[in-house]
Amino acid sequence: MSTDSPLIIALDFPSLDAALCLADQLDPARCRLKVGKELFTRSGPDVLEALHGRGFEVFLDLKFHDIPNTVAGAVQAAAELGVWMVNVHAGGGRRMMEAARERLDRHRLSTQLIAVTVLTSMEAEDLAEVGVAVSPAQQVEHLAQLAQASGMDGVVCSAQEATRLRELCGDAFLKVTPGIRPSFAETGDQRRVLTPAQAMAAGSTHLVVGRPVTQADEPMAALAAIEAELAGA
């Protein structure tokens, strides 16, 4: 099932059973799902088959970062599993991203291919520690432009950077933004956060929401509350 909802719910669970228990409370007409490193490492492709079977479009968030040939192969494998979206780290560089793009095009695979810019958990001090002497916003702009020039369909970034990226990269370039905290949720370990309505107004095209929905007593009610915040914006 295809949906026009901007919401992507992050299924950050340690087991297939726990992930499916949550997925069974959600509606594929009202959100997409994201499968990340922990769940995929434990369950393998079974989780994708189970979610596709329930009608969900899936973002496989494994943030590939390796030499070009290895990443191209990994991206092809992900696309052949039928996922809607897959990502790589923009820090892997132009040749890595171009190799991934070329591989999908060559095999006529239409999976959305996006690049992570600067993780939303990182602040200026964290970048400085890894030898990046510019602000997160500057580094995001730099990597987003490199990602676009390398054929990516969009980027993962903080919604706080989405407005600038809309100016630099245009509306059609996807801006997938985690670090979303509805008015009812706690910030936790995220640093660069916005509410769902703020994030859409800033130019996000998709919102990644994890714990505010997955840890809620009633996940579908939490999703509905986010939809209401968006509708009221």
Ligand SMILES: O=C(O)c1cc(=O)[nH]c(=O)n1[C@@H]1O[C@H](COP(=O)(O)O)[C@@H](O)[C@H]1O
């Ligand atoms: O690629 C991602 O999805 C991602 C990139 C990033 O910069 N920050 C980030 O939080 N994420 C993911 O987005 C989700 C956020 O979850 P919550 O903080 O629980 O809403 C997690 O699955 C993270 O792995």
